[in-house]
Amino acid sequence: MEQIASLQILLSALVLSSVYVLVALGLNLVYGTMRLLNVAHGDLMMLGGYVAYWSLVLLGIGTLGSMFGAAALGALLGFILYQFLLRRFLSNSRFAQRLESNSMIIFFGLSIIVQNLMSLAFTADPRSYNYMNGIVDLGHVRVEASRLVVLVVGVAAATSLVLFFRYSRLGLAARALIQQKDAAALVGIDANRINLIVFCLGFGLAGLAGALVSMTEAITPFGGFQYTIAAFVIIILGGLGNLWGGIVGGVLLAFIEIYGSALTSTAYRSIIVYGVFVAVLCLRPQGLLGKRIA
């Protein structure tokens, strides 16, 4: 029971929440606006991780700086993919009829290509580096500086995104598109432009998440799959396409994982996590904050 009151455990749960929220946000954006199932999400994260690694090793630029580069590269990839491939498919009515399954196949292909390109370019050797790994003493709690950065950046990114979608014109337009695509077009919202921006944002967030994760784990070309799975669990748990759902889902998953293990045993971690996941879906098939389909 002492574990519940432990500030160390609480901080770990918050850091893990930040990782999960960052991982899920990008995926949720892309699915929410375009109903595209990006199963290459984790691989894009690894690419962001490599940007951080090589920036430090070759240029001496730490992750605090290179994470913006990682996000920019992710966004650029998103731009290229959307403009030269997806836009054509989305305008094809036959493709659009089976959008989710078709997109899964496309992104699966992208995943394989990205993994193998990274392997050819960087080899499959794990890459790790030593950056901001000093211990920060916060009174009763000690934490690695890099994990603190993950927490702060995760909170900042989630907050920025929420504010963007709530108060900016682009954000409001994107929300209108999510709610009613046809009606949004009728009132003059350029769906293509909004889709492109959101797509780049989603990919950029994946790159950012990968750069941050690279501070705490080794990066390999094939290490993204576990994050893709975690991201899908979170966005389904929270409600597909719902930004707040992704945030709540990420926090909930992290807290269940950390406290469930602390109170029982880490041996039951997967049972508890997926047990709660299934239970939530049985009670609310649309996810915690998703809209019920009539």
Place this chain on the structure above:
Amino acid sequence: MKRLIKRICQVVMAGLLLTSSAIAADSVKVGVGIAQTGFLAPTAEPILNAYKLWAKQLNDKGGLDVAGERRPIELVVYDDQSDFSKEAAIYEKLITDDKVDLLLSPYTTAAHLAVVGVLERYQFPMVGSTASSEQLKQIKPGNIWFPSPTMPSQIATEYAKLLKAQGVKSAAMAVLQTPYSLETAGLLRQTLKEQGIELLVDESYDFSTKDLTAIVSKIKASGAEAVIALTLPGDAILYMKAAREQDLLAPYQFLLIGPTGDWFQKMFGNDLDGILTAGHWSPAQAKWPKAKTFYDDYVAAYGMSPDYLDVVLSWISAEITEQAVAVAGLDKGKLREVISTHTFDTINGPIKFDGVQNATTPVMFLQLQGSTPQIVWPTDLATGQLKTKGPWAK
């Protein structure tokens, strides 16, 4: 002019064809199936690098000594995509379709077990490498041998002895739920009890665990003198981070697999000082003169130090194959007999098999001192003095 150029090209092509045919006819084809893609690729790649270095070094010397005749090596490599179910088919293809002369072993115990049947069916001897499980003892002597001394039973017995010799009375264990770690954990529970060491914490966790704070918190609260974390590299990182954050100061902290990886040392630097790990090799061991040469060659070729476990085992398997072929040639029956009966001079000292097992190399424990792994147990092979884990670096 055009006709002249065409004629020259034809002559050059014919020459190249003849030359390559000549090389192909003389070369020794050595086949291997290994993960080049998928989740095992990061840890399998250094092993393939070891095989490639071995082939290159021999080819630079004129080739493999086949009972007195030097012949170049041609590696035939297939990607098993980290899928053990493909292994048997790959090795069958290597034998029947590619008609390789020799085989090098795949990566991981499961992959080795997958090919045993194929080797028996075709009576094709192969020296194993990265396989370690009590299940291997049930394999009848035939066409496969296992040089790894890091068997779960040996680790459990010897580590309990090491702790007892240091006067340790209590331990805590954290176990990754993989076959090797679980096997070792089961045996450790018995051997620790036999040595009078009380197990205060006994936790396990699965592959997808992202944070070990809760476990390390329990371990710290227990006050155990020895921590035994039966890890693979990925979760070894999680342990190190949690242990640093919570300032876990247990005098003996053991990570099963991870610390001898070059990238792991780069990540943790001086924090690894005092961490114990399983192994059986060190380039610092003067009794094995070839060890340092291999280490230096690998670093020169790949810009990183070799892992002290899997890469070394793979090199040893290639060395044994090479020395057996020098005596027996490529005849499978003779090779089988030589591998079964001879003593081989390897980078890990002399190796001789008793049945399928390495009968000469004991399991050892290494301790990172600074960031260099030193053998600290058994004491007669030690290259460094065992010490307690000091404070974590700030």
